[in-house]
Amino acid sequence: MTDLLNQLNENLGHVNHWITIFLILAGLYIVVAKSNMIKKLVGLSIFQTSVYLLYISPSKIVGGTVPIISEDYAVYSNPLPHVLILTAIVVGVATLALGLAIVVRINEAYGTIEEDDIYAQDWD
C-alpha cells in the first residue's frame, strides 16, 4: 500500500510536467487541426504557454526561499528561468500581435479568415 502511495506521490509530484505535455499537445493540435486563422493563433499561444510552465517548474528549489540575499538563508529558488520566461512572454506577445495584424489584413484582402477558403480562392 505504501509503495503504491509513494509511487502515486512521485508521479503526482510531476503534475506540472503532465500539464506541460498536455498543453503542448493541445496547442499543436489546435494549430494543425483548425482552419480558422485566429483559432490557430490561439493554439500557438497555448503551445507557447506550455514552455513557460516547463521553465518555471524546475526553478523552485526544494527548501529554497525567495531569491533575495539574506544571512538567514542558504538555499534560494532560481530566478533565472523567470527572467527567461519574461523574455519568452514578450516574444509570444509580439508574435501574437503580428499574427493578428496579418489576419486583419488577410480578412481585408480575401474576405475570409478560414484557411481552406483562402487556399480555394487563390490556389485552385
Next chain:
Amino acid sequence: MSSGLLIVAALLLPTIAVLFIVSSTRRPNLREAFTLLFASVLFVVVCTMVPSVIDGDRPSIVLGEVMSGLIVAFEVEPLGMLFALIASSLWIISSVYSIGYMRGNNEPRHTSFFVCFAISIGSTMGIAFAGNLFTLFLFYEVLTLSTYPLVAHKGNDEARAGGRMYLGILLFTSVVFLLPALVITYSITGTLDFQLGGTIDTDNGPFLIGMLSVLFIYGIGKAAIMPAHKWLPAAMVAPAPVSALLHAVAVVKAGVFSVVKVIVYVFGIDVFNLVSSTDWVSYAAGFTVLAASVIALRQGNLKRRLAYSTVSQLSYVVLAAAMATPLAIMGAALHIASHAFGKITLFFAAGSIYTAAHKTEICQLNGIGWRMPITMIAFSIGALSMIGVPPTVGFLGKWYILSAAITATDYFVLFVIFCSTLLNTGYFIPIIYNAFMRAEDVIPEHDHGEAPWPVVLALSVTASASLALFFFPDVPLALAKQLAWG
C-alpha cells in the same frame, strides 16, 4: 617565345577573337576577316610547337590551383599536339566554308555563330593541351556548353529538340559518370595528373579498375560508344559547317582523344592490358562499329548516314586503344587524324549539296555528279578515305590498326574491321555510283551548278589534304610514334 607562353597564347587567341568578332558585328566582312586572321595566327602558333614535341619536349605551364588537388595545368604531349594541329588547321578551312554557307543559305545570327565557334575552338585547345584530368574535364564541359547554341542555331522547334537531346546526353554522361570517375581516381591515386605509364596500378583490384573503365568510357559521351551515341544523329539539325567541324572533328575527336589519353596516361597501357575487367571495352567498341554501320546503311538522309558513319569510325579509335599495345595506340592516333580530314570533306560536300541544290536525301542525288563535279569528286575522296583505300589518308590509320591486331592475334578486331570495311563500302559507294552513273530523274526547278566559291574552295582543300597526307605523312607519323614509344 617560351613554350609555356605559347600554350597560353593558343588558348587566349580564340578568346580574344570573340571580342573582335563581337565588336565588328555591324561589318560582316571585317568580322569574317577577324575570324580568319585569328585562326591563321593560332595555326602558326600551334605549328611552332610541333618540332620541339617531336624531339621529346613536353612544354607545360601551371595556371593555378582551384581547390586542393584540383589544378589547372597544361602539358603538351604528342597526342594533344596532333589534335591541336588538326583542330587549328581545320578552323581556318571551316571558317572559309562557313562564310560561304551562312551567306549562301541566309542563315540568321551570324555573329553569335562565329562567336560560339571561336569559343568551341578555344575549349578544344584547352582539351588538347590539358595536363591533368581536372583541366580536361573543365574544358570538356565548356565545349559542350559552347556548342549547344551552335546545334540549336536554327531556332525552330526541331533545332531546339535536337539541342536538348545533345545537351542532355552529353551533360548527363559527363556529370553522372565522368565526374565520379574523377573523384574516384583522385581518391585512390591521390592525383589527377596524366603520367606516362598511368597513375593507377593493379593493387586497386580488378573490380575497381573495371568500374572505373565503365565510368570513364561512358562518361566521355563525346566518344559516342553505344548507347551513349544518340546525341550525334540528333545534332545533325545544326547547319552543315557546325556538323563538319564540331561533329566530324572537334567534339567527337575531343571524345576519342580523351579516351585514348585516359587509357594511356591514367590507366597506363600495361595495366589496361593486364586487367581482364577492361576487356569489355573492345567488345563495346566493336559492337558500336558494326551496329552503327548497319544503321547507316538504312539511313536515307545524307547527314544522318554520315553521322552514323562517324559513330562507327570513332569506335575504331576506341577499339584500337583498347588493344593497348604501342602499335595499336599509334594506329588509334593516326586514325584520329585520318578520319578528321575525310569526314570533314564529306560533311562539307553534304552542306555544299544542300546550299546549291537544297537536297538532303540520298535518293535525290542521282546524276548530281555532273552538275557539281568538284563537290562529288571531293565526296568520293572522302568516302574512299573512310573505306580505307589508298592513296587516301584513311588507309594509313587502318593499316596500323590492322598491323597491331595481327601482331596481337586479336581475331575479334580483325573480324570487326573486315566486316565494317565491307559495310562502309556498302553505304558509300552507291552514293557515288548514283551521283555519277545514274541520270537525273527530276529536273531541278532552277539550274544550279556548284555552291558558292568559299564552300567549294574549302572542300577542295580538305579533299586534297586527304590525298596529300597519304604521300607526306611525316608529321602525324612522328607524333604518333612519340606517343606510342615515348
Next chain:
Amino acid sequence: MFEQYPVIVVMWPLVAAALCAVVRRERWCWILALSVSFISLVGAITMLGYLDGEAGFISYALGGWRPPYGIEYRVDTLAVYILILVSFLATGVLLYGRQSVKAEIPANLQGWYYCMYLLCLCGLMGIAITGDAFNAFVFMEIASLSMYVLIGLGRDRKALAAAYQYLIMGTVGATMYVIGVGLLYTITGTLNLVDMGERLNPIMDTPAALAGMAFIIVGLSLKLALFPMHLWLPNAYAFAPSVTTVFISATGTKVSIYLLLRYLYSVFGFDFIVNHSPVPSVMLVLSLLAIFVGSLTAIFQENVKRMLAYSSVAQIGYITLGIALANGAGLLGGLVHVFNHALMKGALFMLVGGIAFQIGTVRIEDMAGIGRKMPLTMLGFVIGSLCMLGVPGTVGFVGKWYLAVGAIQNGWWWLVALIMLSSLLVLVYMGRVVEIAYFRERPQGAVALSEPPKAMVVTSWVFIFACIYFGIDTSFTLDTAESAVEILLAPKP
C-alpha cells in the same frame, strides 16, 4: 575599441532600426540602412583579420557579466564566416534594391521596410555571434518576426497568406527550440553553449538530454526548411517583394544551419552525434528527399521565383547531406556550400527581381523572348544556371566535389551517383527558363523592354562575378571553412 566590435555589429542595426522608425523618409532610411550594413561588414572582416592572426576566438561579455554566468558573445572562425556572409549580402541587397522597393512597396511604408530590414539584420547577426542558448532564441525571433513583416509587404495578396503560414510554422519551430533549451538547462544548469557542452559530457545519454537534443534539432530544422518542414519556404520566397526574397533566401536558412552545426558539434559533440545517435542516418534520408523532391517539384513550377525557392530546398538538402556524411570532407563541402549557395541564389534572385521589375510578372511563360531584349540580365541568369549545375570553375562545383569525396571516404558509391544525378534535375528546370527566354519569340503586343535599372544590373553582375571568382580562387571560402570544420570537429573540453 576593437573589443567592442562583437556588440557593435548587433547594436548598430538595432539603433538604426529605431532611428528609421522615427525618420520614416525613404531616402534617409535607405542611406542609414546601407551605412549600417557596411559598418557591420567592415566589422566582420576586421574580426576575421584578427582571428587569422591568432587561433581561437574573441569573447565579449555583455553587460560586463563574465561567462558562464553572463551572456557571452563568442566569435570564432565559423561565426565570422557567417557574419561576413550576412553583412555582405545585406549591403549588396541594399545597393541593388532601392528602385525595386520603390516599385513594389507602398510609398508610406518604405521607411518602415528599411526599419524591418535592419531589425532582421540585427537578428541574423546576433544569432551568429551569440554564445548563449536563450540569447540565440531571442535573436532568432527578432529576425523571424521582421522577416514575416518583410514578406507580408509583397504586392500579391498571397504574400499575406505566405507570411501567416511562415509565422505559424516558424513560431512552432522556435518554441520547440526553447523547449529543447529548457530541458538542457534543467539538467546542466547553464545556458552558455560552451559550458553546456562541457557539462553534458557525463550525462549525454540520459532521456532528458536526448529529448532536449531532439527538440532542438527539430525546431532548427523547421527554421532551415529541411524536408519535410520546408512547406513555408516556397510561398514565402515567391510572393515576397523581390528585395526581401534576395535577402532572406541567401541568409535566413543559412544562419539556422549555423546554429544547428553549433549544437550538433560544439554542444553535443561529434563523437556522440556520429556514434551514439541516429542523427546522421536520419539526416541522410531527409537530405536525399529534400534534394530530389525539391528539384522535381521545381521542374513543374510556373512561377520562376517559386521554382528557385524549391531549388533552394534542394540545395539546403546538399548542405545537410554534409552533416549526414559525418566526416571532415563532407562537413567541409556542406559549409562551403552555405557560402556558395548564398552567392548563387542571391545573384539569381537579383536577376529575377530585375526581370520582374521590367515585365511586371514572374510567370515563366511571360518571359518568352526576353533573351534578346535584356541580354545582360539573361546572360547573368545563364551563368547562374551553370553555377547551380556545378560546372567546374564556378562556386557550385566546390561543394559538390567535397561532398562526393566525403561520400567515397565512407564507401557510399551510390551516394556519389545520386549527387551527380540530381545536378541534372537542375539542368532541366534552369534550362527550361533559358530555352524560353532565348529560343522563343516575344509575343505580339508585349510590353517594350529594356534592361533593368543600372543599380540592379550592376549589383547582380557583381554577385555573378563573385560566383565565378570564388569558384576559381577558392582560398578564402575553403580556408575559412576548413578552420571552421577544425573547430567543429575538435573534441569537447
